[in-house]
Amino acid sequence: MVEQEISRKGPWTEQEDYKLAYFVGLFGDRRWDFIAKVSGLSRSGKSCRLRWVNYLHPDLKRGKMTPLEESLVMDLHSKWGNRWSRIARKLPGRTDNEIKNYWRTHMRKKRAQEKKHAATTTTPSISSPDQSSSCQSSLFSNNNHAVDSRASNKETGEEENYQVEEIEQSYSMDDIWRDIAMSEEDDINILQQPVYDGTCDENCNNFCSPVMPSALSSSWDYSNLDPLWVMDEDESKILFPPIGDQCFSFYDQQGNTFLTR
């Protein structure tokens, strides 16, 4: 009966980012379908999660990989293969997507170099087959214990020695969060916001996300959302005025984050 909204695709706008950040601040970084619905974003929950994890998360680092990080990626990839998310867990502030992209770029360069080298030396290279994943074999030691994801799923708590020492806070989204928290305080009241219990959601690293203990329980059926929770267009305009000349922006030229309005 409910006309299924067509999910928007493509690049996110600043306003969408802002909205998403706001609602994640409100509800925590779980229940993505719920957040997608309640925020009025015409995005799938999946898309919201991806955007959050890869771009908006407060702990994300931006900018080039440091040499230390690079060698860590090499090292871990030689151990674990393409287990990007696992590798990412060892690199604070880096996402699996970022590492994946870095690796691809890196491998492409490496292969180009090898080709060049092979051409100049005319020595036949053994490691030519260019299976995307095979490249590691020529690069690293042979200890690519192709970790089977199914076999090793319990590494959750395991904290290894790998630590990127300098977690330089080149930027943080805390400012945005704080800004949101302050500037929207009144608006939150309008929404009859959920009880914020004052504790940090452990999944939400920096900013203490308001959590909704009861509402977020799985039994809460948000298919029939109380209109109170769903943003209609007017509310949306009030809370998130259209991006204009006095809009907010998230990143400066260096990729550092700030929020202005």
Added chain:
DNA sequence: AAATTCCTCAACCGCATCCCC
């Protein structure tokens, strides 16, 4: 200066796994 190629990275897709009922 214009055209073309290359590179980067955000976003999508499909499948696997988890979790709850």
Added chain:
DNA sequence: CGGGGATGCGGTTGAGGAATT
């Protein structure tokens, strides 16, 4: 225990900017 929805993961694509011709 099985089914179904939600979430996570890895592979892939494509837009847009940078570099090169």
